Amino acid sequence: MFFVPFVRRGIATLEGDAAAHLVRVLRVEPNQQFEISDNQHRYLATVVTARKSEVVFEVDEQLPDLAPVPEVTLYASIFKFDHFEWLLEKATECNVHTIVPVIAERTEKGLDQAAAKRSERWERILLEASQQSRRMEMPFLTEPIPFFEAIEKEASHRIILDELRQGPPLVTLSLQPGNSVALLLGPEGGWADRERHLAMEKGWRPMSLGPNVLRAETAGIAALSTISQLVSETATC
Numbered sequence: 001m002f003f004v005p006f007v008r009r010g011i012a013t014l015e016g017d018a019a020a021h022l023v024r025v026l027r028v029e030p031n032q033q034f035e036i037s038d039n040q041h042r043y044l045a046t047v048v049t050a051r052k053s054e055v056v057f058e059v060d061e062q063l064p065d066l067a068p069v070p071e072v073t074l075y076a077s078i079f080k081f082d083h084f085e086w087l088l089e090k091a092t093e094c095n096v097h098t099i100v101p102v103i104a105e106r107t108e109k110g111l112d113q114a115a116a117k118r119s120e121r122w123e124r125i126l127l128e129a130s131q132q133s134r135r136m137e138m139p140f141l142t143e144p145i146p147f148f149e150a151i152e153k154e155a156s157h158r159i160i161l162d163e164l165r166q167g168p169p170l171v172t173l174s175l176q177p178g179n180s181v182a183l184l185l186g187p188e189g190g191w192a193d194r195e196r197h198l199a200m201e202k203g204w205r206p207m208s209l210g211p212n213v214l215r216a217e218t219a220g221i222a223a224l225s226t227i228s229q230l231v232s233e234t235a236t237c
Contacts, residue, residue, distance in 0.1 A: 001035045001134040003127060004057065007043060012036055012057040019055040028055060035134065041065060042136050066136050071097040071180045072227055075150045077104040077187035078111050079216050081118065085125055087217040092129035092139055094224035095231075099126075100153075101144040102184075105192040115144050147195055151202045155182035160204040161223055163190040163213050167206035170226050181227055185220045 002022065004012035014022065022028040028050050036045045036057055042065070045057035074091055078084060078101050091099060103112040122141055130138045156179040159170065163186065175181070184204055191199075200206065209222050 001037060001042075001131045002057075003131060003138065004036050004038055007036075007038045007041075007059060010059040012038065012043075012045060012059065014055045014057075015053060020052045022055050023050050023052050033060070035063065037136050039137050070156075070175060070178070070227075070231055072224065073098040073100060073153070073155065073180070073182045074185060074220060074224065075100045075102050075153070075182060076185045076220060077102045077147070077216070078107045078115055078144060079188045080108070081111070081114075083188075083215070083217045085122065087220050088122055088125050088141075089129045090217075090221045091224055092126050092135070093133045094221065094228050095135070096139050096224055098140040098142065100142045100150065102150045103144055103146045104187045105147065105195055106187045106189045108188075112144055119143075148198070150184065151199045151204060153182060155180040158182045158184070158202075158204045159207050159223075160184040160186075160191075160196070160199045161209065161219050162186065162196060162206050164196075164206075165208045165211065165213075167208055170207040170209055170223060171230070173207065173227075173230060175227075175230050183220070183223050183227070185216060185223070188216055 002014070004014055006012065028047055030047050030050050032047045034045060034047070036043050042063040044060045044063055046060055047055060048058045049056035074096050076087060076099060088099060101115055119141070126138050126141060157173060159182065161183060184199060209219055214222060
């Protein structure tokens with residue numbers, strides 16, 4: 001799956017670094033057929049031009065859209081970037097809809113400001129993970145927001161993941177068609193007591209991922225994997 005800026009009159013074009021990557025690294029050649037997406041629909045398309053500065057696709061047919069799934073937003077407290085970027089990649093593979101970096105009380109000093117400078121790199125990670133996992137749409141990545149703004153956001157189910165392992169198991173969450181899910185993920189070192197209490201006062205529900213204390217990025221992926229499975233079970237009911 002390759003993402004293209006748009007499809008117009010049955011033609012889609014990639015230019016610059018994206019085209020060079022397809023030609024030099026992936027060895028794309030004319031007459032090869034691939035799935036492409038304009039971030040709205042999927043298409044089966046044939047390569048008609050493959051140069052390092054430009055790759056042109058001609059659409060053969062529009063493919064059926066994937067079944068809609070509940071929108072899952074991950075409010076992820078910012079932590080060390082190598083771990084955070086791994087979370088971005090795997091969250092994309094787990095079909096997250098939106099990722100919101102959150103500045104928590106225990107976010108390491110300086111990471112919040114540095115995060116704003118990495119948006120281009122993070123968008124590239126999301127693009128590559130979306131193509132690898134054959135998503136129809138890339139997830140949205142927002143600007144970092146403070147914790148106190150994050151807990152004001154609405155969703156059908158608002159869940160705070162906490163190293164204290166409070167609340168029922170996440171696997172017991174009951175999802176209905178049309179539901180949205182928000183997951184609030186703490187930083188390295190966990191939530192400050194004040195943050196935990198404020199989130200619960202705002203209606204965020206603590207749920208558990210099991211008896212062990214997980215690293216932040218592991219907890220995020222475990223939660224998204226669980227939600228993905230619950231979504232699949234809901235769709236087959």
